[in-house]
Amino acid sequence: MKLRSLFTYLLLLPLYLAAQEVRVVALEEVGLDDYFELKYIVENADVDAIELPDLSDFEVLSGPNLSTSSSIMLNGSKMTQSKTTTYTYILEPKACGTFTLPRAKLKIDGKQRTAREVKVKVVQGGSTKGRRVEKHVKSIKNITEKDLFVRAIASKVRVREQEAVVVTYRVYWRMGVGLSNIYLQKAPDFHGMVAGEIPITELNVSLEQVEGESYKVADRLKYILYPQQAGKIEIAPLALDCEIVESDPTMDAFDAFFNGRMRSRVLKRVSEKLMIEVVPLPEPKPDDFCGVVGELSMKGKWKTSPITSDVAIHYQLDIEGYGNLKLMLPPTMNSTAEMDVYDVATREELELTGNGHKGCVTYDYTVVPRSAGKFTLDALTLSYYNTVKDRYERLSSDKIKMNVLPGLEGSGQGDSAKQLQDIHTIHAGDYLLVKRNAYVTWGGKGYILTQVMLLCCAVGVFYLVKKYRRRDVTANKQKAAMRKALVQLKVADQCIKNKENDRFYEVINETISNYLMEQFKLHRSNLSRTSITDLFAKLKIDASLTQRLLKVIDECEYAKFAPRVDDNGMKELLQEVKDVLQLL
Secondary structure, rough: HHHHHHHHHHHHHHHHHOOOEEEOHHHHEEEEEOOEEEEEEEEOOOEEEEEEEOOOEEEEEEEEEEEEEEEEEOOOEEEEEEEEEEEEEEEEEEEEEEEEOOOOOOEOOOOEOOOEEEEEEEEEEOOOOOOOHHOOOOOOOOOOOOEEEEEEEEEOOOOOOOOEEEEEEEEEEEOOOOOOEEEOOOOOOOOOOEEEEEEOOOOEEEEEEOOOOOEEEEEEEEEEEEEOOEEEEEOOOOEEEEEEEEEOOOOOHHHHHHHHOOEEEEEEEEEEEEEEEEEOOOOOOOOOOEEEEEEEEEEEEEEEOOEOOOOOOEEEEEEEEEEEEHOOOOOHHHHOOOOOEEEOOEEEEEEEEEOOOEOOOEEEEEEOOOOOOEEEEEOEEEEEOOOOOEEEEEEEEOOEEEEEOOOOOOOHHHHHHHHHHOOOOOOOOOOOOOOOOOOEEEEEEEHHHHHHHHHHHHHHHHHHHHHHHHHHHHHHHHHHHHHHHHHHHHHHHHHHHHOOOOHHHHHHHHHHHHHHHHOOOOHHHOOHHHHHHHHHHHHHHHHHHHHHHHHHHHHHHHHOOOOOOOOOHHHHHHHHHHHHHHHH
16 A cells, blocks of 8 residues: 555656746846736645845836636546646836846745746837736826926036036936926026036936835936036026826727827926035136146147248147146247247047046147257146145146257358358448548537537437337237237138038137237236126226127137037127127
């Protein structure tokens, strides 16, 4: 009898183990926007407990949802009864990729069992293989401010003047809110800051926990800001139009045939205001302060070899780092008795990061040596505010050494030879000798009085001419500054015709800077809003004219990040610059 029972047990053991096998059901491929079911199924056994594996790559929206079912089958006089226990989880992917769901542990009939691993591939958007499990996500009809809202998030709330801060406008919406699109009706206005938009090419949807609840989130707008003044700066709230798509059971049959009973509506959401505390830069600022707040390195080299006199050569200065590099002022290279220095050309290779613009700015100095020889020029210096060390730091290039060779037309000894060719011998000939007292009578009161009167007249004429020339030099300098400005503005007009928008704003900005420096004897480091306002107030220049000039400067600075593309607007700006400069 015992042998018969053992034999029967051995025959039924595979069937018993098969009955206790845990089946795992899940889609092999799902979309990032899909919800899918993960099922653990046990047949003909009692499940006491289940321990879910690590699902950190997925958001658990629901579960475990327990369901049981039983069935009875009659086969002649025999009755067979079966029982199925199912644990269901509703999951949503957090990112794209291929993920492995580890083995789940179940306690079946008092014994530990382990389910198999499952691999799930998550693709961008919706999957053609997957399906949305809408029945587990209840659609929200009355959408409140807690179901859909916008937040303004700053990378820093306390920064130095001119230090970069990134402001991100992030949209939050609950599961069940059919958000289909987000529109910006009006660009934000950042008062007291130079702003540039960081492009967002596509909305990357992710999940985030807010006060214990799951929300879908997406960054809609991102700006990098450079504060131009100290104090507390308020960033005004931003309004976004959110388009919602939802089912409408009241829709008539005709519209439902074409729209599938789906209707869209727009909800306006406004972010809360944001406060940024701007700390002023320490005083006094170095004389060679370039206006950059960040971290920099500098190196220079000659691009031209060999160097010859009376031939233009180029000195290249590379400045690398991060910060407000778009607003950086180039180091000054002054003309000397041995060489002439002309306008510097700028080339930028920058990208936007959380710390501001990062990359390299190259300054190309054009130099023309006047004579041959060996010369050593002063090193180029530049000071900036280091945000890491919280102090001013000075960068310096090596001393600029020049070995200037004679030019094609000769220099040095060649010049001396050329000068000797201009000296001619005195030719001999017949000369007429005149007596010493033949034309001049020395002595006498009349002679002395005449000489004194002539001397007084000469002194008076000398001072009158000197005064006139001094006045004339000032007037000529002013006229020369305006002539140079008009020449540069012609270049700006040509940029409009050639569709060179970026170049147009650079020319306008450089024209205004050069005019102010020559007209009012300003240094380039003093070309700030505060300096210009104080100077014009001392000179009693009309405040409205000052505001017009500052408005033009602000538009040029903003155009570095978001240039205008309409020709009419650029022509109006060009005319405004001409009018303002002629009135100054």
